[in-house]
């Protein structure tokens with residue numbers, strides 16, 4: 214029977230998820246309201262250098278430790294603890310750039326997916342991004358005493374931040390608008406940053422969470438030990454084909470399952486809850 218104003222279970226979970234994402238953004242930038250910075254390290258992409266940031270991004274800390282010639286024990290501790298316990302839960306429920314991509318995916322443009330070969334190539338790209346940027350950070354760490362050279366090189370602090378759309382959107386653009394608008398007329402780098410941000414936003418309207426799926430170095434590292442994480446989605450039925458067709462329709466990360474799998478333990482899953490809300494009799498979230 215048609216019920217006006219009925220909100221289905223999947224929508225309810227998504228509204229709750231977006232509410233939490235908004236609360237996290239308010240917390241992360243609450244320095245603007247006079248709140249002091251904290252030393253909380255957050256396991257998702259967050260530009261620590263933002264003028265109004267109250268927290269430290271784990272990936273920023275990882276690269277910053279390497280470029281300073283230090284062992285990144287604290288950053289790796291946070292990232293590995295998160296990935297082994299809740300996997301990429303924070304990607305689904307807290308990351309501001311993840312939220313922005315979720316919003317872009319609401320734009321009513323036909324969603325597409327890549328063929329198998331293209332998907333494989335793009336997935337390899339994300340491992341290349343991790344290796345390249347951590348190696349760059351390590352190299353800068355070897356010459357970290359040369360302060361004058363460092364000052365001239367924008368990559369010498371946190372190399373990935375230079376091109377990170379999260380950093381451009383939440384740190385660089387607000388800084389430039391408030392303090393140095395002339396940078397948009399004088400710096401080629403400013404326009405490279407903006408072009409990469411636009412590419413991220415536009416791609417996520419057609420391929421939801423494009424950046425998370427194929428580029429983000431932190432998402433890649435968080436997904437590596439996914440077979441061993443405690444938080445898993447148990448598959449309670451044998452309806453593999455039905456589950457895959459539902460995932461193809463509702464999963465933002467385009468996860469799929471193999472026949473006879475007991476769990477959805479894909480390294481891409483961000484625990485958004487869409488699939489569980491769609492098929493609660495077949496799927497169940499479990500801890501351990």
Ligand code: SF4
Pocket residue numbers: 256257258301303304305308309310311424425426429430431432433
């Ligand atoms: S994978 Fe996406 S959601 Fe996760 S940290 Fe990276 S940008 Fe954020």
Ligand code: SF4
Pocket residue numbers: 460463464465466467468477481482483484485486487488489
């Ligand atoms: S598998 Fe389910 S919980 Fe994981 S990302 Fe896809 S829809 Fe969300």
